[in-house]
Structures are given as structure tokens and as C-alpha cells.
Amino acid sequence: MDWVKEKRVILLKTIIHLCSFLPACYFYYLAIIDELGSDPVESIIHFTGISALNLLLVTLLISPLAKTFKHAWLLQVRRLLGLYAFFYACLHLLNFLFFELQFDFTLFIDEVIERPYITVGMLAFVIITTLAVTSFNFLRRKMGKSWQVLHNYNYALVSLVCIHFFWSVKSEIIEPSIYFIMLFILLYQRKDKFKRWLKR
């Protein structure tokens, strides 16, 4: 079993690559040939958005898991999950711009400014982009302590994405509410950390 122990990070990363990348390929394939529901644009926007949120929640799940089960090595896959969340967030935004608004850039700017839920989504996108760009090891070393401060914005990011989802629906609020509950549970694991921040 030493072999598994040695290679477990690579194994898990391979699984993450397969589970994150292949569904995107498959969904885009169906959408392009017009087999993803009647309105492939709506379907693909929803799929990429919800996938980004799912992955973000998984990133928040890693450290409680690692702590509870004493598997510190799990922390090594957090960045990959975060980057896939960024990947889906990019697709989500590009879908909106290319396929929903179909390159109407003025409309895009108007929507970002005028529609609060899109503003919130855009703000989340700015944060996740910053986190993704600064995720390289050499930048992490270079940034020292401020890196951790910056990456704590992950909590704000996931919260904004949940708000964005909740705000986007017409009346079917149960599903986004469940996401809020999951978010709350994951943030609650870190209550001591937040208390410390408040004390300072």
C-alpha cells in the first residue's frame, strides 16, 4: 500500500481532471449539435454556473475533511479544484457574452451595471480571477503573508456566488437556499477563525 500512499495525490488529481474536464466536453458537444435540451444556451449557462459553484464548495470542504480525518495531503488538491472552478466561471461568463448576448458588448456593459445580480456575479468573477492568477507557487512565495489574506477572500467569493444564484431565479428559491445552507455549514467549520479576525 506504500505505492498508493506515494501516488495518492497524483491519483486524486487525475480523478479531479477527469471528473471536471470531461463533463464540460460532453455538455459542449451536445450543446453544439443542438441536443442539450430545447435551449442549449440556457442549459449550458446553467450547467457551467452550477459546476463552478459546486467546485467552489468542494474547495471549502477540503480543509475540514483533512483536519477531521487527519489527511493533510488532501490540501494539495485544493488549488486544482479552485482552478477548475475558475475554468467553469470563465466558461459561464463567456457563454453569457457569446451565446446569450451574442457579442452585444454594449448590452453586456449595461447589464453588468444595471442588474444587481449580474453585478454581484461580475464581482465574484473579479475575485476568482485574482485568486486564480495569484495561485502560482512563485507568486505565493513572493507575496508572503499578504497571499493568505488575499486568498481568504474565497469565503466572500463563494458567498457572492450563492447570492448571484439566489437572485437569478424567478421564484424557485429552494435549490439556491440549499446552497446557502451548505455554505453556512462549511463556513461554520471555520467559526474560530472568523472569531479571531473579529477580535483583531
Next chain:
Amino acid sequence: MLIKTKRSSELSENDVTDEKVYKERRKLLKGLGFAGASSLLVGSGLSLNSFADEDNSSFKTTSLEFAKTNAKQVTDKLTPEAKVISHNNFYEFGAKKDQPIEYAKNFKVDPWQLKISGEVDKPFTLDYDQLYTLFDLEERIYRLRCVEAWSMVIPWLGFRLADLIKKAQPNSNAKYVKFKTLYDPDQMPGQSNRYLGGGIHYPYVEGLRLDEAMNDLSFLSVGLYGKTLPPQNGAPIRLVTPWKYGFKSIKSIVEIELVTRKPKTTWNKLAPNEYGFYANVNPEVDHPRWSQASERRITSGGLFARNRIETQMFNGYGDDVAHLYKDMNLKRNY
């Protein structure tokens, strides 16, 4: 008599995905379990149910005969039938677009009763067969503009709402027409399960001003694409008001009541700042959360179909209906 002529705008068979292929895909997507929290939630009861129904074929429709059609006047390309019947907002059968076709397939439409009552001299009730025989059916190809900024072009079959109302002889107190959808939680899972039903109040109620209802465009549909309506599209009888957003076109109607006061309508009650009583298609009045200036027309073609078009005032039916609102502030009465 059934007249089957091929229109230039009509798609040939191979443009339309076979229904079976569509269903296979849907199953496949569900199998992937990539539907977010929803797949966890629908719960074992319902998913077991759909399992049991899997080999059960879909709802059976029958062909209808009609004498008149406006096909010659219509230049828009039709939305393929497979899309018309699988992309539905009918929260009684699930708030997601692909749920109604699934959850409505065992819906019982026969026997049915449609009651016309209220401020009328001759109230009456129609049974299932009368819906198809009371008036000569005609085909009306209409654009359908959803408030969510997508649209379709659908060949409906039915008769004028005005003809039905005249038959009941409204009295002078009749100012509005109130419509009600069937309330039957046993058959309509959205009415008993808040998750499926999307949190709106049931029964669904819609309304029109009497002069809107008497307009020639106001149509009661009992079929589409030459056949009786499938339940996800509002079987056995639904309203179609093509110059208004789709949510006004109430489905599976059991009651049409002539009333004196403006009826309280479902979406208007739920979010009055977002959904007005009139709900006329208007590119100049945005939904608070999205623009109504343009729309995506759903026809065939996948992700790369350039289908965004400008939304027209009254969905392009201004010649027929603009006079109804001539002294009204449409920004305030949205």
C-alpha cells in the same frame, strides 16, 4: 377537413430531432448526475416513479382537423415540434423547463370540464368532446415571447376566445375575464411539492380586460402542430395571447369567469414590481433583472445559432392591439 400542405417555413422531417432520441439524451444527462442539488432533492419517491414509467410511452395526442390557417401571412420560421413540447414553463409539472414533459405524461384530460360563469346571462359548462366540436377549429401561427427573453413560433389549433365569451352573453357588469388552471395536487406534483412547484401559489390565475379578451387575436388553443395539445403545453385547453408575455397564456383551464373587478393574477401577486397585470410585450420596459429589448428565438441550430433578435412592441401585433392601450402609460401599466 384536414388540409396538409407544406409551407415554405415548415421544417422537413430531418430538421427535427426524433422524440425518442431526445428522451435518450435526457436520460443520459440525468444519469450523469450533474444537475446540482436538484438531483439529490427530487427524492426517491419521484425518481422511483419516473423509473417505473420509463418504458411507458409519452402522452398520446390525436390529430385534429381544421379549415382555416394564417400560415400564408407568417414569415417566421417555426420552432420544431420536439422543442415546443419539451421546453415548457408549467410549474404545476415542475419549475425546470424539461420537467413538464416528464411529470405530465400521465395527466388525465378526459373527462374535463370547462365552466364559463360569472357576469353572464347564459353560463354553461363544456365537456372534453365539446372543446373540439363546439366551434370550427382554425390554425393560428403565433410568436410566443416569454418574459424570460426567449421566444418561439408555434402553430396552434383552436378558436377565438371572443366566440366562447359571446355564447355566454356577458352582462353589463362584466369588465374583466378571470381564468383558472385545474387544481389537482394528485396529478400535478408541483402543486403538492414546493420544490417542484417553484414556490408560486396555486391554482394559477390569469386575467384579461374584457376588450382584450374580445380582441380577434385572443385565442383558446386545443392543439398544436395538427394534434391535440400535450399536457405540458396546457392540455386540453389553454389561452394564447401573443402580444403579451407567455405567462399570461394560462394552461389547462377549468374556469373562465366574467368579473367586475380586476382579478388578482398569480405572477403579479408574487412579484408586482416584476410582472404586471397587462404584461404586454414591450422592448422599452425592462424586467428589473434583465433587458426586454431583445430576445433569443428558439428554432433549430445549436449553441452557435445566432438567434438573438430585437423584440417588437406588442410582439409585432401592434396593428391589432395598440388601440386597446392608446391612452395608457405603458411604462406604469406594464
